[in-house]
Amino acid sequence: xxxxxxxxxxxxxxxxxxxxxxxxxxxxxxxxxxxxxxxxxxxxxxxxxxxxxxxxxxxxxxxxxxxxxxxxxxxxxxxxxxxxxxxxxxxxxxxxxxxxxxxxxxxxxxxxxxxxxxxxxxxxxxxxxxxxxxxxxxxxxxxxxxxxxxx
Numbered sequence: 001x002x003x004x005x006x007x008x009x010x011x012x013x014x015x016x017x018x019x020x021x022x023x024x025x026x027x028x029x030x031x032x033x034x035x036x037x038x039x040x041x042x043x044x045x046x047x048x049x050x051x052x053x054x055x056x057x058x059x060x061x062x063x064x065x066x067x068x069x070x071x072x073x074x075x076x077x078x079x080x081x082x083x084x085x086x087x088x089x090x091x092x093x094x095x096x097x098x099x100x101x102x103x104x105x106x107x108x109x110x111x112x113x114x115x116x117x118x119x120x121x122x123x124x125x126x127x128x129x130x131x132x133x134x135x136x137x138x139x140x141x142x143x144x145x146x147x148x149x150x151x
Contacts, residue, residue: 074117
């Protein structure tokens with residue numbers, strides 16, 4: 001059995017000094033590789049969550065910006081409406097002439113448009129969710145998964 005003998009203390013003999021002692025071929029280096037892989041996976045999860053958070057915040061910020069633009073436009077038209085209504089009041093005090101009636105009609109129309117724009121802007125702002133819900137749910141799921149697999 002010269003061809004099959006192993007040197008004394010070799011890794012293949014579990015009962016000799018320096019032997020494998022029941023390991024399955026994955027020694028300390030394999031544990032280090034496993035830990036490195038786990039750390040790499042966690043880093044990948046964190047990066048994915050950060051990308052999702054960034055995307056979600058960007059979408060909500062865009063929606064908030066559009067709603068704020070609508071609100072600002074409505075407020076600006078409201079200021080003009082007040083100006084026109086005040087001008088119509090001035091004309092009304094001068095006497096019943098067609099000038100004031102025209103200014104009153106224009107002021108009422110501008111005020112109605114401003115009101116509609118303000119209402120639309122407020123409705124859109126109420127629909128904006130400042131919390132990144134998908135990211136929160138995803139992180140909770142990741143934490144749940146880690147807890148289940150670490151026990």
